[in-house]
Amino acid sequence: MSLYKAELRRLSKRRVTTYMGLLGLLVLAAVAVGTFFSNQKIGPAHIAAAEREAEQVYQEQLEYTQYERRLCEEAQRAGTPSDGKDRFPPDCSSIEPPKREDFRPEWYLPETFEFRTDFPQAIIGWALILAMVAFIVGASFVGAEWSSGGMTNLLLWRPQRIQVLLAKLGALVTGLVGASVLTGLAWFGTFWLIAMTRGSTEGVTAGVWRSLLLTGLRGVVIVLAAGVVGFALAALGRNTALALGGVIAALLVGQVGLSIALAIAQVEFAEKWLVSTYVLAWLNKKVTLENWTSCTQTVTGTCEPARLEIVWQQAGVLMAAVVLITLGAALWLMRRRDVT
């Protein structure tokens, strides 16, 4: 217990923890401020203006279609030879005026923050920012200990390698859970305020709250997974740079290269091989991939693209496998390898 407490204290004292935490908070604050200023609350004046604008655009389109029909009829009467591009249809009556209901006033409203529909995307942003911070803090927490000799010192005090590594991991997970919960609550509160002042909180039922909380919970899980994977990779390489370099290489070279190769090979649903698809599937509950080169006939005779759904359970299994494999390897190597 004393080791765990010491590690928790060490984690909080580390510069990387402080700086990355501040950087994460800064980015989150920038997102919140940007959202605040790019949205506004809709009042009767905005609605009236939007209705006026919708009516105005409708009238303009009405005049335009009448003008076009007139030109069409004149061209037919004059027997103007076609230039081959068939500007007008053979039957000018087919140039119909638009319907009024096609010009909906809400399209002409300024941006407004609807908590019920817009906040889930904000949760995803929060989780991804925090996951990046968690990965770096996790990797540095063990990697810097190895490269600075701190781990050797610690093992001279506590010659129980697995216990030492797990105490560090426990401290990291505790720190990440704490940071996730605190920033998560602040995120909920901030966006609730944004919705109240720059949008709407209508329609947020108990079911919506439950759904938002579950999305937040999945966000916390991905933050923890990123932290643990960073920790495990740095423990494997006994170096922070190896974890960071490995992930950058895997994401940039591996994923970008893979997506190019799959595109060249014209593999169907190439995105199903990309990590980002599974991250989004986990956070969004589902990602639907569409293949626009194929056509599935519907009963109404229309052509629909082939679809593939990746659901959060699949993403969860993949994430758990990555976490278990990297952490298992790190623990095994910690036990076996000499400290030279």
Add this chain to the structure above:
Amino acid sequence: MIGGQGVAPVLEIQGLEKTYRSRRHGVRRALDGFDMVVEEGEVHGFLGPNGSGKTTTLRTLLGLIRANGGRMAIFGEEVPAALPRVIGRIGAIVESPQFFPHFTAYDTLSLLAEAGGVPQRRVGEVLDLVGLAERARDRVKSYSLGMKQRLAVASALLKEPQLLILDEPANGLDPAGIREMRTLLRNLADSGMTVVLSSHILAEIQLICDSVTIISKGRRVAAGPVAEVLARHSGSGLRVRLEAVTDLPVAAEVLTQAGARVTVHTDHLMVESAEKPAWVTRTLAARNLYVSELTPVTADLESVFLELTETASIPGQASQSAQSVAVSTTSGTGGRGA
């Protein structure tokens, strides 16, 4: 205690082996059946050239490296199995002191104390002991190498250990710092602490240590009380000059027949194994050979060290027992391998 009776030594290593294998460098035997014994209350010097296996031995002893063979015991308990039980009684630094550069000395020690369940009051005490109390709140990155060494010693002393293992503690220290370190170690030994000291500064070892173990190419080549190791090696003895240089061969024969080991030089003889200087004078005078100079010559540890490590056996060509020289200690141990 490994294979013996009576009071267990504080530290005992028997037949320790460590082999490194790599595709690039092939197989390298870092430790080749190494033995070592340290008795309670001793300041024990652990000497060897670079790459001889000193740090590998200490790291293996402290559980950082896995041995390929042999046995080790600390306080009579076999390690590494019993290491978690005995580690609370051991303070150690291995190789260069390495600390997190952005932490203060106080934080560094405070975190170690918390991890090891040591009362926080010890932090101030040991910082005071090594003379770092005034700089305790400065970041370690602002420290000189000597200050980092002192911090490392402080970290090893935090637990109030009964066995202190220090790997090159004088590295980076200036002459005044070396003297302070010597005094500190002597005081610790006087308080009953057993100290194992690995160092390249042989004059320091000779001044501080009660006993030594010399390692070369992974094997023990000498062990025992410092004075006895010195007496047994590197030509310590008597330099004898005669009135007539032409009498030297005859005098050498006379002394050899009388039981002394004699080396003939151009203008003098070196006599070893002589009981007393007076015995040489008496023996030669009895044959009408008169001494003009009789000077005791004492070897220093450096010359002994160089002699022993330069002539160390090649691994695999001779057994350690044939090569190592162990001298009986006053408590009757240390004779293994002799």
